[in-house]
Structures are given as structure tokens and as C-alpha cells.
Amino acid sequence: MTNNSACRICLIRHGETAWNTERRLQGHIDVPLNDTGLAQAEAAARRLAGQGFAALYSSDLQRARQTAAAIACHHGLGAEPEHRLRERHYGLFQGLTYEEAEHRHPELYRRFKARDATFAFPESGESLHDFAARVHTALADIARRHGGEQVLVVTHGGVLDIAHRLATGTALAAPRTFPIPNAALNWIEHQDGSWRLLAWADESHLRGSLDELPNA
Numbered sequence: 008m009t010n011n012s013a014c015r016i017c018l019i020r021h022g023e024t025a026w027n028t029e030r031r032l033q034g035h036i037d038v039p040l041n042d043t044g045l046a047q048a049e050a051a052a053r054r055l056a057g058q059g060f061a062a063l064y065s066s067d068l069q070r071a072r073q074t075a076a077a078i079a080c081h082h083g084l085g086a087e088p089e090h091r092l093r094e095r096h097y098g099l100f101q102g103l104t105y106e107e108a109e110h111r112h113p114e115l116y117r118r119f120k121a122r123d124a125t126f127a128f129p130e131s132g133e134s135l136h137d138f139a140a141r142v143h144t145a146l147a148d149i150a151r152r153h154g155g156e157q158v159l160v161v162t163h164g165g166v167l168d169i170a171h172r173l174a175t176g177t178a179l180a181a182p183r184t185f186p187i188p189n190a191a192l193n194w195i196e197h198q199d200g201s202w203r204l205l206a207w208a209d210e211s212h213l214r215g216s217l218d219e220l221p222n223a
């Protein structure tokens with residue numbers, strides 16, 4: 008049965024990691040939060056206290072799970088792991104800094120930065136097209152399951168980039184014009200088959216966050 012009531016989703020990028028500070032691409036590499044990231048997760052949890060959430064979904068990568076665990080314990084919720092909320096698989100770019108990636112693989116880097124939707128990173132990487140499709144499906148499934156409710160999703164910068172474009176009708180290839188700070192709050196809503204943006208990059212509970220892809 009279809010539920011036409013609105014589903015409101017609060018999306019949160021995980022807290023900071025050491026690799027975020029080094030501008031080193033993680034993708035599916037399982038890097039934990041650093042001390043700043045753990046404090047950001049706690050700050051987000053305190054900020055959200057008093058909000059009623061029906062469920063909490065998290066990417067199954069450690070940096071998201073640690074962030075979700077901090078929030079979950081303030082809300083009496085279990086965090087449900089959802090592998091479709093993982094970061095994009097960056098193939099052979101994983102483990103490199105942006106500068107190393109550009110220097111070692113200039114043509115691949117150019118296609119990456121140009122947001123070429125069909126370009127998949129060598130070594131099992133995903134194309135932007137396939138990555139967006141999995142994120143769209145994951146969000147649509149959550150919205151279908153939670154009509155009339157609000158839910159929390161803890162995920163990654165790349166997933167937030169796709170969610171913002173989905174909610175604003177912005178093309179995948181368009182340059183990014185919005186920030187994606189660690190542990191900021193971002194709200195989107197689904198109703199009657201459409202998405203809309205309610206609020207973005209609220210980091211009033213944080214200080215000095217790093218943006219995703221600082222030079223994008």
C-alpha cells in the first residue's frame with residue numbers, strides 16, 4: 008500500500024576523520040572518526056535531543072556507524088546499517104589525496120572533476136550514474152517505509168551531494184554550489200513522489216568543520 012504522507016529525513020554526514028583532514032579519499036576504506044569527529048557526533052546528538060525520530064539508518068562504514076551510535080544512544084534508537092548509504096567507491100583513487108590523484112592520474116582526475124556521469128574509477132570504482140541510482144533507491148525505500156514520520160540518516164559527503172541534487176532538481180553534472188560539512192544537519196522531505204529541500208548545512212552546533220571536497 009502506498010503512503011502519501013510526507014516523510015521528513017534529517018541527513019547527517021559522519022564526523023571528521025584523520026583522512027578528511029589530510030584531504031585523502033576514503034570511499035569504501037573503513038577509516039574511524041578522529042577526536043574532533045567523535046565530539047562532532049556528540050554535538051549533533053545533543054542538538055537533535057527532543058526531536059522525535061521513527062528510525063535511524065546508517066551507512067555500514069565505521070565513520071558513519073560511530074556517528075550514528077552517538078546519536079542513537081541519545082534517542083533510544085538502534086542504528087540500522089544500510090550498505091546503499093555508503094560513500095561512492097572511488098576505485099584506484101581510494102587512499103590517495105586529491106593532490107596525489109591529480110598528479111598521478113591527470114586524465115582520470117579531469118573526468119572525475121568534470122562530473123562525467125559514465126566515468127567509473129578503475130579497480131571496482133562506481134560511476135556517478137550508478138552511485139546516484141543506488142542512493143536514489145535507498146532514499147525512496149526509506150521514504151516509502153516512513154510516510155508520516157521523520158527519520159535520521161547518517162551517511163557521507165557523496166551521498167549528501169546526490170540527495171541535495173535530488174531535492175532541488177539539480178543535474179548530476181552541474182558544479183557543486185553548496186557546502187557539505189561533517190556532522191551538519193540537512194533536511195529533505197518526500198511527498199507524493201517528489202522531493203524538496205527544507206534546510207541545508209546547519210552547523211550551528213559545530214565549530215570549524217571541514218567541507219567535503221574543499222576545492223570542488
Ligand SMILES: O=C(O)[C@@H](CO)OP(=O)(O)O
Nearest residue numbers: 032033034094163164165
Ligand atoms: O570518501 C571520502 O573520503 C569523502 C569524499 O567525498 O567522503 P566522506 O568523508 O563523507 O566519507
